[in-house]
Amino acid sequence: MKYPTLNLAVLAVLLAGCAVDPMKAPRSGAGDLLLGASMQRAIVVQSSLYPYHFVPDSAELNELGVNDLNVLAMHLRDHAGSLLISRGGASKELHEARVRAVLAALEESGVAKTQVAVHDGLPGGDGLPSGKVVDILKKPLILTGAGVSQTGTSATSTTGDGSATDATP
Amino acid sequence: MRTRTLALVLLPLLAACASAPSDPQADWEAGAGRKPEPDTLFSMARIYVAQGRDDQAEAALREVLNQAPDFVRAYEELAHLYVRRDLVDGAVAALEVGLKHHADDPVLLNDLGVCKLLQKDPVSAEQAFIRAAALEPDNARPRANLALALALQGRDDEALALWRQVIPPSEATQNLELVKQAR
Numbered sequence: 001m002k003y004p005t006l007n008l009a010v011l012a013v014l015l016a017g018c019a020v021d022p023m024k025a026p027r028s029g030a031g032d033l034l035l036g037a038s039m040q041r042a043i044v045v046q047s048s049l050y051p052y053h054f055v056p057d058s059a060e061l062n063e064l065g066v067n068d069l070n071v072l073a074m075h076l077r078d079h080a081g082s083l084l085i086s087r088g089g090a091s092k093e094l095h096e097a098r099v100r101a102v103l104a105a106l107e108e109s110g111v112a113k114t115q116v117a118v119h120d121g122l123p124g125g126d127g128l129p130s131g132k133v134v135d136i137l138k139k140p141l142i143l144t145g146a147g148v149s150q151t152g153t154s155a156t157s158t159t160g161d162g163s164a165t166d167a168t169p
Numbered sequence: 170m171r172t173r174t175l176a177l178v179l180l181p182l183l184a185a186c187a188s189a190p191s192d193p194q195a196d197w198e199a200g201a202g203r204k205p206e207p208d209t210l211f212s213m214a215r216i217y218v219a220q221g222r223d224d225q226a227e228a229a230l231r232e233v234l235n236q237a238p239d240f241v242r243a244y245e246e247l248a249h250l251y252v253r254r255d256l257v258d259g260a261v262a263a264l265e266v267g268l269k270h271h272a273d274d275p276v277l278l279n280d281l282g283v284c285k286l287l288q289k290d291p292v293s294a295e296q297a298f299i300r301a302a303a304l305e306p307d308n309a310r311p312r313a314n315l316a317l318a319l320a321l322q323g324r325d326d327e328a329l330a331l332w333r334q335v336i337p338p339s340e341a342t343q344n345l346e347l348v349k350q351a352r
Contacts, residue, residue, distance in 0.1 A: 039307050042334035050327040052299065052319060063303030071306075088327065 043071045047081055049102060051088035059097035061105060069102065073109035207237040214246060226250055241271050248280050257287045275305040282314055291321040309335040316341075320348040 053065030061069060072083060085102055087095045205213070210233045217226035227250055233243040244267025251260035264281040271277060282297035298315035305311065313335050320328035325345055332341035 039309065039312075039334065046330060046334060048330060050330060052295065052315065052324070052327050052331075062299055064299045064306075067303050067306050086326065088324070 040071050043068050044075045044081075047072060048084040048086060049098075050086045051090060054098055057094070059094065059101045061101060066105070069105055070109060073106055073111050076106070076111050077109070204236075207233045207240050207243075210236070211240065211243055211246070214243075218246070218250060223250060223254060239270050241267060241274055241277065244270075245276055245280060248284065252284065252287070257284050260284050261288070273300075273304055275301040275308070275311065278304065279311045279314060282311070282318065286314075286318060286321070291318040294318040295322070316344070317348065320345055321352055323352070325349075 049065065049069065053061060053068060055062050075081065076083070083102070085095070085099050090098065210229050214226045214229035214233065217223070217229060227247065230243050230247045230250070233240050234247075237243075244263050247263040248260040248267075251257070251263060261281065261284045264277050264284060267277045268274065268281065278297050278301035282294040282301060285291070285294035285297060295315060295318040298311045298318055301311035302308070302315055312331055316328045316331035316335075319325075319331065328348070329341055329345050332344055336344070
């Protein structure tokens with residue numbers, strides 16, 4: 001045999017071909033590995049949750065919300081970043097409940113509570129009401145100011161520009 | 170030497186995949202009175218569709234589903250056939266029956282969402298696309314369709330954000346402008 005490995009590979013492919021049912025081949029909806037990676041990257045780059053991620057008029061995440069939040073949690077477990085929870089047309093109470101639900105889900109996914117700080121942020125443009133930004137910090141938050149040196153595990157503050165709270169290790 | 174041994178082991182396995190030798194005349198006679206299998210009928214239906222023989226395609230697909238109600242691709246094909254003939258209600262009915270058999274089929278859900286959009290019901294479409302996108306998170310299609318359903322409801326910021334996950338920002342903005350003009 002001049003190319004034994006090649007011959008074996010051809011045989012293995014033929015053998016595998018016998019087992020495949022053509023009617024069960026992936027249909028047009030099937031994604032692939034590259035597309036999946038690209039979609040996850042897009043979710044992480046946006047780092048936002050919108051009303052469509054929730055069951056209508058409820059604080060419960062729907063299937064897509066759970067899926068996208070899992071992608072974000074995987075990233076946020078190891079990287080600092082912030083997560084916008086857009087209010088959309090939701091009432092203040094509903095929006096607050098959604099923020100709490102997201103924080104609980106993040107904690108369940110392994111993003112430690114001590115690494116999470118919430119503040120109001122991102123006043124919207126046309127048609128985009130302000131949302132909540134959840135900052136994920138690599139280390140417990142340290143606040144410093146004139147005559148103040150304080151270490152805390154989490155902080156709630158109100159800022160107008162929505163920029164991430166500075167975390168100094 | 171080891172390679173040759175491996176090949177010798179694999180060859181009988183390969184041979185086992187091939188059908189056993191039989192008498193061609195006896196096979197012919199046995200098969201003559203038999204009804205076509207669902208796979209065969211489905212292939213015939215697709216040929217009819219390609220030839221524009223929609224009535225025969227529909228009959229073949231219905232027969233596939235009579236014989237094999239779990240044959241999910243037949244529901245999909247039947248719905249496509251109905252949409253092409255402008256029978257959107259029929260397509261929705263076919264897809265809903267299919268979803269009774271395969272509740273978590275992302276393709277049927279995505280198609281149902283498209284039909285709901287055609288019926289000018291973007292709220293129901295949104296729910297179908299959300300489920301399809303969740304079941305197939307790596308697929309951009311249901312997400313892009315969900316963006317359209319949201320844009321048609323005037324939820325522009327959400328639609329734009331979703332489109333920007335799957336297409337370049339300039340095209341996302343262009344899509345939104347088109348929908349704004351259309352609604």
